[in-house]
Every structure is written in structure tokens, then in C-alpha cells.
Amino acid sequence: MKRIIRLIAASLAFTAVFSSCRDLAEIVAVPEFRLATPSDTETTLMAYGENMNYTLEATYFQYAGAADAANEVLKSDRFNVYSNCKWRIVSAEDGQDWVHPYPEYGGDQEGQIFFRINRNNDQNNDRTAYFQFVLNDGEKDITVPGYFVIHQDKAIDFLKTNITKADVANSGGTQRIRIQSNKQWTYAIAPMEEYATPDLDTWLADNTEHPADQLSDTLVFKLPNNVDGTIRGFNVSIICPENPELNKVIPVTQFGADVEIEGFPVQWTVGVAGNNYTATWPAGGLVNSTTGKGTIIYNNEAGKAVDVNNKTLFDVSGNCPRVTGAWPGDYCQFTADAPVPGGSIMKISFETRTSATNPKYWKLYYLDGSEWKVAGQVRT
Numbered sequence: 001m002k003r004i005i006r007l008i009a010a011s012l013a014f015t016a017v018f019s020s021c022r023d024l025a026e027i028v029a030v031p032e033f034r035l036a037t038p039s040d041t042e043t044t045l046m047a048y049g050e051n052m053n054y055t056l057e058a059t060y061f062q063y064a065g066a067a068d069a070a071n072e073v074l075k076s077d078r079f080n081v082y083s084n085c086k087w088r089i090v091s092a093e094d095g096q097d098w099v100h101p102y103p104e105y106g107g108d109q110e111g112q113i114f115f116r117i118n119r120n121n122d123q124n125n126d127r128t129a130y131f132q133f134v135l136n137d138g139e140k141d142i143t144v145p146g147y148f149v150i151h152q153d154k155a156i157d158f159l160k161t162n163i164t165k166a167d168v169a170n171s172g173g174t175q176r177i178r179i180q181s182n183k184q185w186t187y188a189i190a191p192m193e194e195y196a197t198p199d200l201d202t203w204l205a206d207n208t209e210h211p212a213d214q215l216s217d218t219l220v221f222k223l224p225n226n227v228d229g230t231i232r233g234f235n236v237s238i239i240c241p242e243n244p245e246l247n248k249v250i251p252v253t254q255f256g257a258d259v260e261i262e263g264f265p266v267q268w269t270v271g272v273a274g275n276n277y278t279a280t281w282p283a284g285g286l287v288n289s290t291t292g293k294g295t296i297i298y299n300n301e302a303g304k305a306v307d308v309n310n311k312t313l314f315d316v317s318g319n320c321p322r323v324t325g326a327w328p329g330d331y332c333q334f335t336a337d338a339p340v341p342g343g344s345i346m347k348i349s350f351e352t353r354t355s356a357t358n359p360k361y362w363k364l365y366y367l368d369g370s371e372w373k374v375a376g377q378v379r380t
Contacts, residue, residue, distance in 0.1 A: 236250040
């Protein structure tokens with residue numbers, strides 16, 4: 001009986017010693033930790049036993065695991081971790097929820113990390129976050145000296161509007177101007193000098209309630225019926241007191257009664273509905289109107305006539321003229337023989353074939369006296 005008890009006691013003692021040895025084996029004698037850039041020319045950024053700080057500079061964009069096609073989200077920088085311990089990343093200050101480390105709970109020995117960063121879209125100031133690495137040697141937590149600092153620039157000063165000008169029908173309506181900015185702004189309205197506009201108070205209703213500290217807002221203007229009146233308009237000035245370079249003026253014009261002008265409308269038909277391209281657009285580049293009196297003249301930068309076989313100028317498919325590439329310096333000039341009184345608003349419309357490849361934009365100019373001015377909004 002005594003022998004059996006002794007054997008059991010010896011077995012228990014052996015088990016206790018084995019467990020104690022196992023626990024000792026999991027404790028790291030000398031902790032190691034190094035944070036480095038993942039490149040051929042690897043650079044150590046932080047290390048255990050050295051008081052090293054590293055600052056990651058970020059723009060105001062959002063940073064994530066991968067970039068998006070529109071470049072609205074940028075890919076976060078990656079960093080390699082070399083260690084013989086378990087480790088985690090901890091926030092050194094409160095209010096840093098705009099940065100999220102990944103992996104969130106750290107890692108074990110070697111690994112890779114990056115930081116997801118929210119877009120600094122609504123901030124007027126830059127911002128900084130501080131993080132530290134904490135090791136665990138199997139017995140206790142050990143903080144690596146130094147800080148991993150993330151500094152994000154403030155948003156670029158901007159003020160955007162959904163329109164650059166507006167034309168309202170003579171039947172009236174509501175005109176809205178959407179404004180987005182990261183700077184404080186206000187607005188003012190004034191009669192348009194180009195037209196004999198009556199006092200705005202007699203016909204224009206401003207239904208906007210714009211709080212002084214609101215950065216994104218919509219201005220709302222209500223224009224009544226003007227079928228029997230003449231053209232009238234007003235300018236909306238968007239004003240940034242601290243950033244005058246962002247100021248914008250948006251002209252809003254309301255049509256008046258339609259006026260018939262002798263010689264108008266003028267209409268051209270080019271290469272559609274069975275019209276042959278070479279017949280409606282002859283090699284000389286001159287197209288006569290089918291309604292009214294007017295011409296289209298094609299002006300080639302090099303002074304050459306239209307060459308339908310030269311795709312750097314024109315191409316033709318199914319008797320429809322088209323542009324297949326860059327066309328710098330060339331233009332089509334539309335001329336109507338009848339004079340137009342000053343102050344008139346001309347309505348111009350085009351029917352065009354859509355492209356199966358990329359959008360094609362045209363710049364439209366009109367001759368005001370001796371000066372060519374842009375009509376509408378220029379796109380790129």
C-alpha cells in the first residue's frame with residue numbers, strides 16, 4: 001500500500017515539474033521587436049531597446065486596404081514586423097477613432113501591418129494620431145519605446161457649386177444652387193448689369209436659410225412668370241471672407257417673351273437620315289443651311305481642306321461625320337446672315353451621335369462684337 005502511494009506521489013511531482021518547464025519555455029528571455037519598410041532597401045523605423053519615433057505623412061484622402069479606380073481612396077502603406085513575441089498596437093491618446101490599425105488585435109512574431117485612415121473631409125485643420133507597440137514576453141506586457149505617429153493634412157481649401165450659370169424658363173420656376181466647401185462662406189445677390197433688371201425685391205424670392213457656420217448648403221431662389229416681360233437676371237456671389245480666391249459669381253438669367261428675328265431660325269442638316277456625308281459636308285468644308293440663311297465653315301489649323309480619309313481630322317461611318325481623336329486648333333464656324341440685336345439670348349441645339357468609346361466634348365463660343373466668349377460650361 002505504501003509503494004502505491006509513493007508511485008502516485010512521484011507521478012504528481014513529475015507532472016508539476018513538466019508543467020513548470022513548459023511555462024518557462026513560453027517566456028521570452030530577451031524580447032525582440034523591429035518595425036521596417038517592406039522594400040529591398042529595408043529601413044528600420046522602430047525597434048525595441050531604442051527610442052525611435054516614426055511619422056507617416058498622409059494627405060486628406062481616405063486610406064484603405066486597396067485603392068479605388070476613381071482615386072478617391074488611396075492604398076495604405078504597409079510595414080513589416082519582426083519579433084519573437086506576441087504584439088499589439090495601442091492608441092496613445094483618446095479621440096483617434098479616425099485611424100484603425102490592421103490587424104486590429106496585433107499579431108504573433110512576424111507579420112505585416114497597415115493603418116486605415118478616414119478622409120479628412122470636414123476638417124479645417126490637420127490632425128495627428130499617436131500609437132505605440134506593446135509586446136508580451138509570456139509573462140508581462142512591455143511597451144516599445146517611441147511612437148508611431150500619423151499626421152494627416154487638412155483638406156485642400158475648396159468651394160464647389162453644382163452649376164456655374166443658370167437659365168430659367170420664362171414660365172418661372174425654382175433655381176437651386178448646391179454649395180460644398182470646407183471654408184466658411186456667405187452669399188449675396190445683385191441685379192445683372194447686362195439687362196435692364198428691375199429691383200430684385202419686386203420679383204425674386206430668396207427662400208434660403210443659411211446658417212453662418214454651415215459649410216454645405218443649398219441656395220433656393222423662386223422666379224415668377226415672365227412670359228410677357230423682357231430678359232432679366234441676377235448674380236449670386238459666393239464669398240469666402242478668409243479665402244477670396246475661392247469666390248464665385250453665378251449668373252442666373254430668366255428668359256422673357258420670345259421675340260421673332262427675321263432670318264431665324266437657321267438650321268443645318270449634316271450626314272443624317274440618308275444624307276450623304278460627302279454631299280452635305282463637301283471637301284471645301286462649307287455647308288449651307290437648309291432653313292434660313294447661314295453657313296458652316298470648317299477651319300483646319302493647317303489650312304487644308306477637309307480630308308475624310310485623314311482620321312486626325314475627320315472620320316466617317318455610315319455617312320455620319322465623327323471625330324476619332326484630338327482635334328486641337330480646328331473648329332467649325334456657324335454664321336447666320338441676319339444680324340442679332342444686342343442683349344438677345346440665342347437658343348442653340350445640336351443632335352449628335354453618341355460614342356461607344358469615350359465622351360467627346362466641344363467648346364462653344366459666340367462672337368460678342370469683336371470678342372469670342374464661351375457659351376455654357378466648358379468641360380474637359
